Amino acid sequence: MSINRRNFVSKLGIGAITTLTVTKAVASEACNFLPTPEQPLGPFYPKTMPEDTNVDLTRVSGRSMSAKGEVIIVTGIVQDEDCRPVKGAIVEIWQACKSGKYNHPSDTSNNVLDPNFQYYAQVRTNRRGEYSFKTIFPGAYDATSTWTRPPHIHYKISLRGFEELVTQLYFKGEKLNKYDRILQKLNKDDRNEVVIDLEKDTRSGTRTGNFNIKLKRL
Numbered sequence: 001m002s003i004n005r006r007n008f009v010s011k012l013g014i015g016a017i018t019t020l021t022v023t024k025a026v027a028s029e030a031c032n033f034l035p036t037p038e039q040p041l042g043p044f045y046p047k048t049m050p051e052d053t054n055v056d057l058t059r060v061s062g063r064s065m066s067a068k069g070e071v072i073i074v075t076g077i078v079q080d081e082d083c084r085p086v087k088g089a090i091v092e093i094w095q096a097c098k099s100g101k102y103n104h105p106s107d108t109s110n111n112v113l114d115p116n117f118q119y120y121a122q123v124r125t126n127r128r129g130e131y132s133f134k135t136i137f138p139g140a141y142d143a144t145s146t147w148t149r150p151p152h153i154h155y156k157i158s159l160r161g162f163e164e165l166v167t168q169l170y171f172k173g174e175k176l177n178k179y180d181r182i183l184q185k186l187n188k189d190d191r192n193e194v195v196i197d198l199e200k201d202t203r204s205g206t207r208t209g210n211f212n213i214k215l216k217r218l
């Protein structure tokens with residue numbers, strides 16, 4: 001795990017505090033990646049915003065229990081097409097809980113909701129373009145009787161002066177990825193931009209992944 005990533009982790013209270021100066025080097029390393037491909041919004045973007053939208057989806061304010069499932073951390077940098085960090089971009093995420101259920105009226109599956117999972121979060125990127133979320137590994141769910149969606153996290157990134165980006169994030173090694181009708185619409189290079197590897201942090205034991213995002217200017 002990079003020192004940079006540990007910084008994000010430390011902000012979430014599960015790692016050691018380390019210097020922030022290394023971030024610059026990581027930002028330039030990330031400069032070679034392609035523009036982030038779009039993916040459909042899907043039917044489960046929140047109709048009404050929940051009260052608790054902070055970066056820790058594993059806890060809901062006012063509740064004492066944590067969400068079910070494996071805790072993971074997703075971090076990243078939002079950049080423009082010239083690889084400069086984009087400050088103040090609003091990064092929104094929403095996802096299914098461990099059972100594969102969304103907290104949305106359009107999700108009519110019999111999967112059970114987790115009252116201790118936050119389902120949606122949003123954060124603004126800092127001056128280095130960084131964002132991070134602590135969440136749980138999303139459950140797979142049936143989109144139709146012949147199609148099960150692999151674990152994924154929905155993203156929407158917006159900021160005045162940039163094209164709004166809607167996409168979905170997937171996890172390397174998931175068998176369902178190969179059969180997903182949405183992910184497989186992308187060409188191989190684009191697919192690689194939205195499939196991340198989760199690595200175990202040696203200190204906390206929490207799997208952590210890096211999803212960098214490139215926005216197009218208007």
Ligand SMILES: [Fe+2]
Pocket residue numbers: 042044096149152154
């Ligand atoms: Fe979904």
